Amino acid sequence: MTASVNPILLDVSGLNAWYGAAHILFDVALNVRRGEVISLMGRNGAGKSTTLKAIMGLLSRSEGQINFLGQDIAGKAPFQVARMGLGFVPEDRRIFPDLTVTENLETGRQAPRQWADGSAALNWTPDALYELFPNLGRMQDRRGGQMSGGEQQMLTVARTLMGNPLLVLLDEPSEGVAPVIVEQMAHMILALKARGASILLSEQNFHFARLVSDRAYVLEKGQIMYEGSMQDLTHNSEIQRAYLSV
Amino acid sequence: MSGALLEVRDLYMAFGGVCAVDGITFDLHPGELLALIGPNGAGKSTTFNMVNGQLRASGGSVRLAEQELVGMKPRAIWRLGVGRTFQIAATFASFTVVENVQMAVMSHQQQIFSLWRPAANRYRDEALMLLKQVGMDAQADRACSELAYGDIKRVELAMALANNPRLLLMDEPTAGMAPRERNELMALTKRLVVERGMAVLFTEHSMDVVFAHADRIIVLARGKLIAEGEADEIRSHPKVKEVYFGNGLTFEHPPEPAVAARIPA
């Protein structure tokens, strides 16, 4: 079964968002199907992170339809959205520095989930995550604040997975970390995908995005300018030049 | 080496017994863009902060045109002609663009403690000239808080130029920018370096930027300098590959089949 015939998990349409009086997003529409990895691309300030935050309910002012698993989640508080099975990994890591690795994972823990058809969703335990991120397994009692940037990046993903999300929103995973860590992140995303996880990520690094994703949306000044398969985007140098300034 | 503007010798820093920077040595010449790269936590920021005086080195020396900088306050080092930009661009959010640069010029002209005549018209022309050099003169009277991030970076650069620096320290200058903006900013920097005979020391995670714009590269890992040289030498350096680059999949164009193979159907 290919991803394109899988059911739609997240369906966003007519999404508008503001920071203060500044209008940032204009009628953004996108969808994610089960099992897909989707990249939301565009330059800095194009509205990628804003889109993810708006979906998550983290903005004080946004409008539009955000349909997740057939339910409208627009206007819900972030914790309610998270409890419905949307996991969010922020761009600036935001791990809890005073808490140990184990405690950090504990903050993300939610009960196991089922899909609508009754089948069990991926169910993560600390041990399973330590297997996926061997580095973390070796430092379970270390405080978050004493970890390197790359390790924190792994921890923030693991913490979100503890909520057994049905869809993960991953904000700029490659920003500000060494290339070798970016590569690990790519491997990690591919490993999750192989287990059937669905991911919507915002990304500026075109090389990274095309390594990991099936489809892409390109944002410019808060509007979707392009959508299509990653393969098509790879060959569309016009779009790349115009909006990704590659 | 003779003719170096900045000479760093056996620089050493320990925090509570943990060694953050372990005896690094390098030179920087006028007109040169030197990239300082390495994994997170390798000691890049610490090195930076020792050069500009924010941290006092536990050992070693930093000399700017023969003058020892270790032990001097950041302000004093600034007055000697060392400018700096920050990883997260820091401008004065409640100022207009031109006021930000005017502030830097007023400080350079030692007018901070002037209490009466309004600041608005002081050195406005000088500030506009500096803004013109970074291509921001058209937005001079906008509030800084409304600017796009790439533009804030340019304003920051104009501020750093206000005291005619001989050395510019740039901490991840292109972080958070799109590829084209990155190249534009670094090309601008290179032009200013040549025009003004400055030198630039910068840290950077974008290898595209480093390979395209740095004249020379030094690599730190765990506080030690593990490699030094031009782009090609560093690119193929096995140790640097191991600790920092990885396979280069995420910053260089891999051959097409490799991509296809990596993405499961």
Add this chain to the structure above:
Amino acid sequence: MDLSALLAQLLNGLAGASSLFLVATGLSLIFGVTRIVNFAHGSFFMLGMYVSYSLIERIGVGPWRAVGFWGALVLAALAVGLLGALVEILLLRRIYKAPELFQLLATFALVLVFNDAALWIWGPEDLLGRRAPGLEGAIQLFGRAYPSYNLFLIVIGPAIFGLLWMLLTKTRWGVMVRAATHDREMLGALGVNQAWLFTGVFALGCMLAGLGGAVQLPRQPASLTVDISTIGDAFVVVVVGGMGSIPGAFLASLLIAEVKAICIGIGTVHLAGIEISFSKLTLVVEFLIMAVVLVIRPWGLLGRLQATSRNSAPVEAPLKPGSNWFRMTVIGVFLLMAMLPMLDQSLPYAAVLGQDILVAALFAVSLHFMMGPGGMHSFGHSAYYGLGSYGAAILVKLAFMPMPLAMLVAPLVAGLGALLFGWFCVRLSGVYLAMLTLAFSQIVWSVVFQWDAVTGGSNGMVGIWPEDWLSGTRYYYLTLVLVGLSVYALRRFVFAPFGYAMRAGRDSSLRAEAIGIDVKLVQWLAFTIAGVFGGLAGTLYIFSKGSVSPDVISVSKSVDGLVMVLLGGIQSLTGPVIGAAVFGVLQDWVMRATDYWRALFGGIILFLVLAFPEGLAGISRQIETLWQLYRPAVGVVRREKLT
């Protein structure tokens, strides 16, 4: 003092530390998680005393009195915790996104409301609690009688500390609380309902305060002044220990209670012919400890640098020189003020109120100078007001200085005070700086309060009037001119390079230092300038009233200034003047309207905070923002009509 007396005093100190710890740790916990500095925490302590008093009078008598007594302590704590939960749900939830200082203002309004509520319910008399059944007597320790109830107090502090520690480290709830201390928004995005977490923490903190009050009742009568004195002590403990650190609060409460106890034990000592009263020092000693600790360890004994809060005020707009319309308005207001004395037939009171408002405006503008452009929040600006007024009084009364000269010198005295205190304060930032300013104002207050021979102690000083040729209406005009000139000068400073440097240091001290601005020096000078003009306000005040009492240096005087600045809107240069005027008129009206003016005044503040989180001057901006949101829609409609 012999050894046994010293030991007894040390034990007294331990007993005192427990109650202090209970109230301080609640404050610290609440601040850590919600980032709200709960000014009303002392009020919860006070309510704990009153509620347990009432409960004990009801169920702590008769044959079951032992059960009743101890049950009453627990019930009182629970009741106060419940009240805390209500306050959190009804009030604080609405203002978590407001700027820090507004939250402070709201909790201060609660202080006023609770105080009048207690006055209404329990009356103005102090209420002495019953002794604890089974612990009425004394035991023999080191050959001295020692109250056995103190032993209970000595145990309860460490016991609660241990329980809290277990709660925070061993339970999931505790892990969540510690996580929320660092980043509550992130915790929400992980699926944690922070609203209930906050309610829980606030209720727990209030419950601890209530318990602290309840267990203190057998030692100290419940009174209406307990709230402010307790909050002062609790602030000191929390700041010395480190904001948000519970072990820090424990350590600090021990340190402060012991040093106080030792001071009492030492009593009066003659040293080289000078009489030093250590027991009188107790009023000041905790603030001295705080000042010393903050200079050595700026974030407290066990505290750490606080991450800047994620919901600070919106970015200030660039400064614009006043428009012609603005200048005309200012001249118009000035002329109106000048006409007030001519109304002495129809409105004789207008000039008196005008005089008060002028002084208040200068006080507020000087405070705003350091808080707004300077970014240094002060809870202790009354120190300079007090130094200005007492300085003038002493110069006239004891140094026999002519009044005009005294008017010139007294603000400089205040400036000297600000120069000294400012040197310490500018080393810190944020809440810590604010607490240190509070500490210094308390030190000034204590010195004035206790130095009977010079300051007249609690009676204050009287008979300080302007010289004849400057009295009456002339003094009003002198005030008008001096206040006008001062406000103009402070405005010039803000528009000059110095004011720009102040704002630069506030916006980004990192960047300011990197372009060669000595941020600390700029702040120090700004602090001193604010002190001089705050002092001038105090000087103008005393010659208009003829007398002065230590009240002018009290915490509530400082808070008055804060209210004025925040009412007017901290981001606006005209804000403090508007705020002072509104405050003056409101206070005057409210105080005449009812005996429970504090509660009414608190209610008004709460209403204003909830309705206008950007201050009164911010109203125009709120309208403007609404207009901007509305305008594009209008534009669209118009365009549609055209096509």
